[in-house]
Every structure is written in C-alpha cells, then in structure tokens.
Amino acid sequence: MNQKIVDAIVFVICALLAVSTACAEVTGDIDRDRIVSLEELAGLILDHLDGYASRPTLADLRSAAHIHRYYPRTIIDDSAEPVNVTIYRPVKRIIVLHSNGVEIIRTLNSSDRIIGISKHTADCADFFPQVSRLPMVGSMTSPDIERIISLNPDVVIAYGSHFTRWSKELENKLHGSDIILIRLDCYKPETMTRDVRKLGHIIEREGEAEEFTGWYLGYLGVINERVGGLTEDEKPRVYIEGYDDYKTYSRGSGAHQLVEMAGGRNIASGLSGSYTEIDPEWVVVQNPDIIVKVVGTQTGALCGYGTDDPAEMRCLRDEIMSRPELADVAAVRDGRVYLICASGTWTNPKYLIGLSYLTGWFHPDLFGDLDPEAIHQEYLERFQGLEYNVSEHGVFVYPEDDG
Numbered sequence: 362m363n364q365k366i367v368d369a370i371v372f373v374i375c376a377l378l379a380v381s382t383a384c385a386e387v388t389g390d391i392d393r394d395r396i397v398s399l400e401e402l403a404g405l406i407l408d409h410l411d412g413y414a415s416r417p418t419l420a421d422l423r424s425a426a427h428i429h430r431y432y433p434r435t436i437i438d439d440s441a442e443p444v445n446v447t448i449y450r451p452v453k454r455i456i457v458l459h460s461n462g463v464e465i466i467r468t469l470n471s472s473d474r475i476i477g478i479s480k481h482t483a484d485c486a487d488f489f490p491q492v493s494r495l496p497m498v499g500s501m502t503s504p505d506i507e508r509i510i511s512l513n514p515d516v517v518i519a520y521g522s523h524f525t526r527w528s529k530e531l532e533n534k535l536h537g538s539d540i541i542l543i544r545l546d547c548y549k550p551e552t553m554t555r556d557v558r559k560l561g562h563i564i565e566r567e568g569e570a571e572e573f574t575g576w577y578l579g580y581l582g583v584i585n586e587r588v589g590g591l592t593e594d595e596k597p598r599v600y601i602e603g604y605d606d607y608k609t610y611s612r613g614s615g616a617h618q619l620v621e622m623a624g625g626r627n628i629a630s631g632l633s634g635s636y637t638e639i640d641p642e643w644v645v646v647q648n649p650d651i652i653v654k655v656v657g658t659q660t661g662a663l664c665g666y667g668t669d670d671p672a673e674m675r676c677l678r679d680e681i682m683s684r685p686e687l688a689d690v691a692a693v694r695d696g697r698v699y700l701i702c703a704s705g706t707w708t709n710p711k712y713l714i715g716l717s718y719l720t721g722w723f724h725p726d727l728f729g730d731l732d733p734e735a736i737h738q739e740y741l742e743r744f745q746g747l748e749y750n751v752s753e754h755g756v757f758v759y760p761e762d763d764g
Contacts, residue, residue, distance in 0.1 A: 387450045388417075389425030395449040397429040427451070436559040438544045439521030439552065446543050448516070452564050456514040458501045458528070460485055461547035463492055464710045465557055468573050468744045469566040477512050479504075485704070487666035488747075502527050506534050516541045516563070522549075548709045550618045550716075554578065557710075573744055577713055580736065584720055587727050588624035597650035597723050599625040600692065602681075604659035604703075608638050616655065619712060623719035624727075625651065641686045651722060652692040654681060657703040664702035664756045666749065674700050674759035697722070705757040706737070714740065718758050733758075 389397040389405050405417045405425050417425075428450055435447045456477035457463045463482050466472055472491070477498040486493040496512060499505035501520060509517060509531065517535070519528040521544030532542050543563065547556045554574045561570025601609055601616050610616035611632040620627045628647040629637065654677065656662050662673040678700055687693045699722050701707060706715035717733040734751055741747045751757070 387428060388421045389428065396433060397425050399429065402426060402429045431565065434562055436543075436562060438559075439546045439556070440544045441522060441525040443521075446541065448541065448563055450515075452515045454512075454514045454516075455564075456498055456509055456512060456517045457482070458498070458504055458517065458519045459547070460489070461709045462518040462545060462560070463489060464745070465547050465560055466564070467492070467746070468557070468710065469561055469564065469569045470746075471564050471566055471569075474564065476514060477509065488704070504528065504531050506531050510534070510538070510540070514540055516543050518543050518545055518560075520544060521546050548712075549615055550622060550712060553710065553712070576739075576743070580713055580717070580731075583731070584622065584716065584728075587724075588622070588720075591624050591724075593626070596624050596626045598628050598647065599651045599653060599723070600628050600644055600647065600649035602652065602654045603636060604655060604657050605638075607641055607644070608636060611635055611637055615712070616707075619707075619716055619719060620653075623716055623723050625719065625723045641684075645686060645690060648690055649692050650695075650697060652681065652687075652690075652698045653719070653722070654678070654698070654700045655703050655707060656700050662700075664700075664759075665704040666755050668756050669754050671756045671759055671761065674702075674756055678759055700759040702757045705755065706733075711737075711740065714757075 387395055387397065389401050391401045391404065402425050405422055409416050409419070409422055432451075433447050433449045435445050437443050438446050453474055454476050455466065455474045457466065457475055458479045460479065460482040463472070463475060463478060466475060467489075475492055475495060477496050478492060480497055480500045482489055483493050483495075483497045496508070498508045498512070501524075504519070504527075517531065517540060519531070519542060524546075525544060528542060528544065535542055545556045545559060546552060547560075554577065557574055558567075558570045561567045599620050601620060603609060603616075609629040609632070610627070611629045611634060612627075614635040617627050617630060617635075628644075628649050629639070632639070654660075656664050656674065656677065660677065662677040663670070664674055678698055681687070681698055682693055682696075684693075692698055699718075701715055701718060705711065706718060714733055714737045717728075717731050717736050720728040720731060721733065737751045737757070741749050741751065749755070
C-alpha cells in the first residue's frame with residue numbers, strides 16, 4: 362500500500378482517539394515485541410477493510426493506533442541504583458504503596474485508576490475519603506505480594522532511594538510477569554517536580570503535571586529569590602526535633618532541605634545519619650534561635666485534617682517550653698518554638714505549604730505577604746478536589762498565629 366495512504370489512514374484513526382478508551386492489551390502487536398509498528402497497524406487496517414468476520418473492530422484499531430503513536434514510554438525511576446522503566450501500553454490499573462504517590466496521582470486527576478493502596482493510605486480517610494476505601498495490599502515496608510498479584514495491576518508504585526529494599530522481594534516475584542514495578546519517591550523537595558512529571562508521562566497526564574509544577578515553581582521562585590539575598594548571619598540557627606524527643610534531621614533528609622530552602626541553618630547538618638539521636642546538652646550548646654517540632658501520631662498529639670482542636674498541640678509545645686534543660690536556649694527564651702503537623706504540611710507533595718510556614722517563622726519581615734493558609738486552600742481545591750476549608754477546620758501548625 363502507498364505509504365502516504367497508510368499515513369493518512371493512521372492519522373484519521375488517531376483523530377478518533379479523543380472519544381475512545383484504549384484497550385488494556387497491546388492490540389496489534391503481532392510479533393509480540395510489545396510495540397505496534399507501522400506495518401502491524403497497516404495490516405490491522407487492511408484486515409478491517411477486507412470485512413472478514415474475524416476482522417479487528419474499530420475499537421481495536423483505535424487502541425492499536427494510540428499505542429503506535431504514543432508508546433513505548435520510558436522514565437528513569439528513583440531506585441537506589443536508578444533503572445529505565447518502559448511502559449508499552451496505557452496504564453489503567455495502579456497499585457500505590459505509599460500515600461505520596463496516591464496524592465500525586467490525584468493531583469493528575471487520575472485517582473480512578475488506583476485499585477490498591479497501602480495501610481497508611483487506608484488510615485488517612487480524612488484526606489483520602491474515596492481512595493481509602495480501596496483494597497489494602499499491606500504496608501509500604503511489607504507489601505502483601507499475593508494480594509497485589511491477585512488484583513492484576515498494570516503497575517505498582519513503591520518508594521525508591523534508600524527505601525528500595527522494601528520492595529526487593531516484590532520485584533523478584535513480579536519478574537517475568539506483565540506487572541511493572543516503578544519506584545518513585547514523591548516526597549523529596551529536590552525531586553518533586555521530576556517525579557510529578559514522570560508520573561504524568563507514565564499515565565498520559567502531562568498537561569496536569571505541567572499545571573501543578575508551574576504553580577509549585579511559581580511560589581518556589583518567589584521564596585528562592587528572597588532567600589538568595591540573605592547573608593549567612595541573617596539566617597537563623599534551627600533545631601528540628603522529630604517525632605521522638607531529641608532525635609533530629611541532618612543533611613540528606615527532607616527536613617534539612619526545607620530548613621535551608623526557607624533561609625535557615627540546620628544545627629544538625631554536620632551530624633551523621635539522616636535521623637539522629639542527640640543529647641539534650643548538645644542542643645543547649647548549639648543554642649538554636651528557633652525550634653521546630655515535627656508532630657505525628659508517634660508524638661501522641663492529634664493534628665491534621667481529622668481534628669479542629671489544637672489542645673494536644675498546645676500541650677506538646679508547653680512541654681517543650683517547660684523542659685528545664687532548654688530554659689536558657691534562645692528559641693525558648695524568645696518564644697520561637699513551633700509545631701508542624703507531618704500529615705498536613707511536611708515532607709510530601711504538600712511540603713510547599715510547610716515551607717511557606719517556615720519562611721514566615723524564620724523571616725517574618727521578608728515573607729509577610731506569603732499566606733500559607735491560602736496556599737494550602739488553593740492546593741486542596743485546585744489539585745486535590747477536596748471541599749475542605751482550612752480556615753475553619755484542621756490543625757496543621759501551632760501556634761497558628763505568630764503574632
């Protein structure tokens with residue numbers, strides 16, 4: 362057949378894709394190399410036009426044309442030793458082993474593709490009211506491999522980096538199957554936009570990915586420009602206390618990155634290990650200007666989307682302010698002790714919200730026009746599709762007003 366005629370027919374079929382849903386299988390892959398070549402697509406078209414009883418349907422042609430035109434798609438994942446991951450057909454069924462991935466997929470307007478979740482996501486019903494009801498497939502650290510396989514997903518999304526080990530057994534069990542394991546962190550500030558774009562590319566939601574990254578980078582650009590003009594002496598010394606008392610975050614952690622991005626100096630930056638136990642006397646000697654306590658379920662203080670009562674956060678702050686060993690530390694003496702809720706604003710896709718709070722605490726004169734609550738509200742409405750008023754509900758930081 363004349364090449365121009367074949368190309369014209371392919372173009373017409375591809376134009377029909379706007380009103381079609383691609384089939385789950387690689388329709389048209391005659392030689393089983395998972396790629397629909399131009400020759401294979403042309404053969405399908407001829408078979409359809411010949412009118413045989415077993416001829417491909419129009420839906421088959423649409424699916425094959427879509428795959429021919431847009432696949433394969435390849436990304437580099439976040440594994441400890443990054444690997445190329447190639448997708449050969451549209452991704453329709455996704456299991457996500459961490460809530461950060463679920464949040465980004467919802468940002469990309471594709472939560473309807475999720476068919477399985479981790480226990481942590483299931484426990485976050487306040488933030489994931491629909492997704493939290495989906496089948497649970499274990500935890501991010503101990504996935505239920507048999508349950509995952511039984512749900513027959515196209516892809517499974519897990520943590521990468523130094524958490525790659527959590528999914529090694531799953532990787533081995535999936536080897537040779539049609540289920541593709543993709544490791545993406547979706548929580549680190551320095552890789553957030555890359556991970557959003559990678560997920561957008563995998564699930565054909567590039568437009569949504571660019572909308573989010575544009576919004577995100579707009580705010581980040583304002584923060585970077587202002588922080589970039591500060592001298593080292595103008596940056597406060599910050600002690601970040603983790604969920605456990607006197608455990609802190611050093612270089613390589615997301616918390617350390619946030620402090621630096623907000624124009625602070627992490628007093629633990631030179632310590633070994635990303636989450637390190639320290640002696641109270643060490644904090645006294647370092648004499649931080651600001652203390653930020655990260656709050657989660659491990660701390661015993663209720664916070665986040667599921668409560669409107671700041672009483673437990675208040676009690677926790679009072680406990681820190683009342684520690685005898687910290688009485689002469691500048692942060693306590695000056696009342697610059699802040700609590701931030703991990704589930705609502707910390708190192709995950711919402712970390713921009715937490716960053717905006719940090720900038721206001723560290724440099725109130727420089728960031729008085731940056732409203733963390735407004736950023737939070739816009740994020741929930743525009744990118745998460747949630748009807749939740751953060752000015753009336755939730756407890757995300759304490760004190761809520763540093764005035």
